[in-house]
Amino acid sequence: MKQLLLLLYCLFFFHAVVAEDGSKLWLRLPTEAQATVKCNKQSPTLDVAVKELRQSWQGVSVTLSLQQTKSLRALGSEGYTIHTSPDGQQLTIASSGESGLLYGAFHLLRLQATGENLTALHLSERPSFDIRILNHWDNLDRTIERGYAGRSLWLWDELPATLSPRYAAYARANASVGINATVLNNVNASPQILSLDYLEKVKALADTFRPYCLKVYLAINFSSPSILGGLPTSDPLDPLVRKWWNQKVNEIYKLIPDFGGFLVKANSEGLPGPQDFGRTHADGANMLADALKPHKGVVLWRAFVYNPDDEDRAKQAYQEFVPLDGQFRDNVIIQVKNGPVDFQPREPFSPLFGAMKQTPVMAEVQITQEYLGFSNHLCFLAPMWKECLDSDTYQQGEGSTVARITDGSLYGRRPTAIAGVANTGDDVNWCGHDFAQSNWYAFGRLAWSHQLSSEQIADEWVAQTWGMKNKALTEMMLASREAIVSYMMPLGLHHLFAWGHHYGPEPWCDVPGARPDWMPSYYHKADALGIGFNRSSTGSNATAQYHTPLCEAFDNVQTCPENLLLWFHHVPWDHRMKNNRTLWDELCYTYNKGTQQARNFQKVWDNLEKFVDSQRFREVQHRLKIQARDAVWWRDACLLYFQQFSKRMIPAELERPVHELNDMMNYKLPITNYECPPYGFTP
The missing domain is CATH 3.20.20.80 (Glycosidases)
Structure with a gap:
């Protein structure tokens, strides 16, 4: 019995040690490397760079070198070079400034953590912005x-x-x-x-x-x-x-x-x-x-x-x-x-x-x-x-x-x-x-x-x-922003959010006494004829603030990029899109596409369960469920609300709304102090 209790204690202790809570961010580096690192100067910044490399670098010996050569000065005090010696037994990170050596040290550790080839490094870096x-x-x-x-x-x-x-x-x-x-x-x-x-x-x-x-x-x-x-x-x-x-x-x-x-x-x-x-x-x-x-x-x-x-x-x-x-x-x-x-x-x-x-x-x-x-x-x-x-x-x-x-x-x-x-x-x-x-x-x-x-x-x-390279996970991330645009505000729609906290859809919002430009209707301008803000030369003429040829392209409903169409134009419901769908049908298809993408994110993540620590897996899984529910909420709220103006049917082949418009219009999400809600719409 004592042995069993000891075993259970050890298992619990081991689990506690390896458990992940996300606090390490992307800096999940080894800390027992005891690498050989030399530096020709000491300072608080250089001490940080040396410490990071000594505890985490697992390759050949590294020298941090402050130099005032013409080429290094051209990179600026934050720029740096990383070079491998001809015999492959030494790496040198060089810079004209201490900050450059710090950034160079982190770059080298990033290359190691991402599995890059470290046998013959010859690179130089400088920041795009000061x-x-x-x-x-x-x-x-x-x-x-x-x-x-x-x-x-x-x-x-x-x-x-x-x-x-x-x-x-x-x-x-x-x-x-x-x-x-x-x-x-x-x-x-x-x-x-x-x-x-x-x-x-x-x-x-x-x-x-x-x-x-x-x-x-x-x-x-x-x-x-x-x-x-x-x-x-x-x-x-x-x-x-x-x-x-x-x-x-x-x-x-x-x-x-x-x-x-x-x-x-x-x-x-x-x-x-x-x-x-x-x-x-x-x-x-x-x-x-x-x-x-x-x-x-x-x-x-x-x-x-x-x-x-x-x-x-x-x-x-x-x-x-x-x-x-x-x-x-x-x-x-x-x-x-x-x-x-x-x-x-x-x-x-x-x-x-x-x-x-x-x-x-x-x-x-x-x-x-x-x-x-x-x-x-x-x-x-x-x-x-x-x-x-x-x-x-x-x-x-x-x-x-x-x-x-x-x-x-x-x-x-x-x-x-x-x-x-x-x-x-x-x-x-x-x-x-x-x-x-x-x-x-x-x-x-x-x-x-x-x-x-x-x-x-x-x-x-x-x-x-x-701690892995996974194409499906990367593709999910790369698709995520476009998916959100699709299930929230596609084709250039904007500012359809709930009053105040901006979580969830509220295209019908009309707060008595509030400024017009804080109301969704100021932006979507949906009516029996169509939807969208006319910023062309026949409207507010915001297109004129862009340089040729953009002002002309944005100004013409036929040449305006379709992902910004309703940003720049008030477009008839029966306007033909480039794929020959009507504007109304395209809105329906796009909202549904975004909803399906959000659901698919759950599938991608669930397939990774065996590769991810249990705590972070469950936390992400929980939030992906919320996202999938919220996507349906957005789709139903926007399509049912705009359908009142379009007077058109949702294409028969698409999934039907599961919420009632009146229920959504009467719902107020209980958010205070900009907290993150644990759920979205709950009828």
Whole structure:
């Protein structure tokens, strides 16, 4: 009996040791390698690089070498080379900067983890963008706006005295994919973040992040001089206001010498800004830029602006910012959402990309899945971001892609940057859904090299996270974003989400007194004639904001890409698609296709049960079930609602709706504080 109990205890202990909870992310590396690693200098950053290699590298001896050769300086301080010696017995990672050696060390470990041939390495790397930054929408009370993985990582009440071990783990994960900057707080910023009490807390985080080459930025409230400083105004041209910002910036840099700068959301969704004082965005940004300039800090000024008027919301950022081109200081970057509205499952690229030729412009993408099923739905976002980055604006002829505009290679504007709205929280697995980790990873890899393919990034992440290479799993990830578009908002439909929390369908939403451009009907405009927003020259003329030949292609219903058809046109229900189906039938087929894809994800995952640890397998399986149910909910809600206008039958060969429209219209999903619901529609 004692032997049996001992055996059971050992089995339980062994299971506990090997159990996976997702906390290791993609860094599931060996830790007992005891590799031979040499470095010609010591520092906190180099010590991290040496430690990572010593505990995890399983190949020949490695030398980390700081060199100031012409070729290495050309790669920049973050670039590096990795070379195998002629006899194959030595690897050298060389860079002109310590950060380059850190990134090179992680690259070598990534090659090992993904099973690449390591016998004769000769490669060089440099990042596509200077600033590769996460935007945390974390509030000081530790709630996270549009965060679905628990509460904020930052334990403000315990800082600066107590440092959670997750802070260093967070910085390490970012360094492993080349992310070099982070905004700690929400763009809807509290002025308190600039108080001395909170700046000392920020300093503690910055000190923890520094060995991992992760700079701290802060989102600021434009009215901080009056709210925090007690001034009668926050007018950016007022000398006392400028003096207050200069003093505050000096105070920050005294505490944090490598502070990155400010992220600003101003005159947007009710937040204060320079327009409150009759000034322009350039006036506001330049005031902050002047204060930061002596310290080499930058201003990231968001272009997410729109007013409650009759103008097409998709046009307003372009209208406000293009006239200001050339008026911003050289340390201001305009941060532009990938599309002209708001992180929808599919949008055309923002026409601001390329239109501002004299001002650095950066892309802002959303890693957290505000409009993509929260952390309940599997949605690999690299294809979505590649779609934007690879889009040709034609601003300087063919090949003028968003990537080339934002990386500085087309107009030569620097600094360059790219931002991702973070999806992390204090959940054990960081991101809620184990597959949501892939989007944090993918953002870092694309920010480092936008030339990488979605398939390559997915393959890397699968190999490192699940310890295998699996074509079916990679294909499922690559198909997931398009599947979500299909069962949520195909053919250019957008903003059909439920009021407030944005989870689930609500194309009928009509909140008394709410702004029209917060209502789904503002966007879908379904009526007896057809559906879609007319942004052509006969409508809002948003197509004119795009360069030839795009403006002409988008403007014509016959040449507009069908996946954006209802974004740019109000189309008759009987319009013939390229496959000869009517628009109505095509909507029905596409919604059903997306639903079937979501169900198939379950089959793919279930076939992998024997290859995946039980805890993560069950957690993913549970969320895939929710996703499949939600897909049916979306399909039924949208088709039954729009059928009231089309007066057409759902094609007989397609699966019939299983819900009643009235039930769905009367249902209110109980979500508070942007939590992730455990289920969708339950009749």
